Amino acid sequence: GQNIDQPTEMTATEGAIVQINCTYQTSGFNGLFWYQQHAGEAPTFLSYNVLDGLEEKGRFSSFLSRSKGYSYLLLKELQMKDSASYLCAVRDPPSGSARQLTFGSGTQLTVLP
Amino acid sequence: EPEVTQTPSHQVTQMGQEVILRCVPISNHLYFYWYRQILGQKVEFLVSFYNNEISEKSEIFDDQFSVERPDGSNFTLKIRSTKLEDSAMYFCASSFGTGGTGELFFGEGSRLTVL
Numbered sequence: 001g002q003n004i005d006q007p008t009e010m011t012a013t014e015g016a017i018v019q020i021n022c023t024y025q026t027s028g029f030n031g032l033f034w035y036q037q038h039a040g041e042a043p044t045f046l047s048y049n050v051l052d053g054l055e056e057k058g059r060f061s062s063f064l065s066r067s068k069g070y071s072y073l074l075l076k077e078l079q080m081k082d083s084a085s086y087l088c089a090v091r092d093p094p095s096g097s098a099r100q101l102t103f104g105s106g107t108q109l110t111v112l113p
Numbered sequence: 114e115p116e117v118t119q120t121p122s123h124q125v126t127q128m129g130q131e132v133i134l135r136c137v138p139i140s141n142h143l144y145f146y147w148y149r150q151i152l153g154q155k156v157e158f159l160v161s162f163y164n165n166e167i168s169e170k171s172e173i174f175d176d177q178f179s180v181e182r183p184d185g186s187n188f189t190l191k192i193r194s195t196k197l198e199d200s201a202m203y204f205c206a207s208s209f210g211t212g213g214t215g216e217l218f219f220g221e222g223s224r225l226t227v228l
Contacts (some may be wrong), residue, residue, distance in 0.1 A: 033214075033217075042204060045216040045217070045218070048214040100158050100161045101158070103156040
């Protein structure tokens with residue numbers, strides 16, 4: 001089975017730093033993704049981790065610990081436009097050819113002025 | 114920048130009717146997917162398609178659902194006899210076949226409302 005957990009909601013202030021955690025339990029693992037989804041829109045790709053450690057991409061960083069089944073997304077210098085749902089997703093293909101992702105329920109981030 | 118396009122953006126249908134949702138994946142991608150998102154819920158995997166056949170499908174993807182790649186560019190999802198619980202946003206996605214992160218690129222979605 002697959003289980004991906006992340007907080008339902010978070011609130012932070014413009015200019016601050018926020019960390020969104022994700023824990024997962026999957027039968028296999030072939031990468032962890034973070035997506036951003038604004039209300040009524042498509043998910044858009046933010047980051048990818050397959051090895052342990054930190055990946056940095058501008059204001060966004062993502063960390064992975066495979067032994068702990070844990071990842072976090074770090075958002076720095078928050079802007080109002082960062083208010084969105086952040087989706088943690090794991091690639092856990094039952095076979096080598098499939099590349100679909102299993103998504104968590106998402107963390108709704110509200111950035112306050 | 115290449116993108117996944119979906120039509121229609123919104124479709125309203127009566128229960129029991131057939132619906133076809135259309136997608137044009139990014140042209141050099143080899144893997145295609147359908148996901149759905151019921152309002153307020155998580156994005157759920159329906160089916161993946163590779164090399165002109167279904168590679169994986171979830172338990173949601175029952176006999177009422179089918180996918181097809183009728184030509185070199187379109188990828189369709191058909192729901193044979195819609196039910197009220199099929200009301201959702203349906204996202205098409207595509208990804209590269211090999212190399213890179215293999216991230217999925219999503220279309221803007223087709224909102225299906227079943228009355």
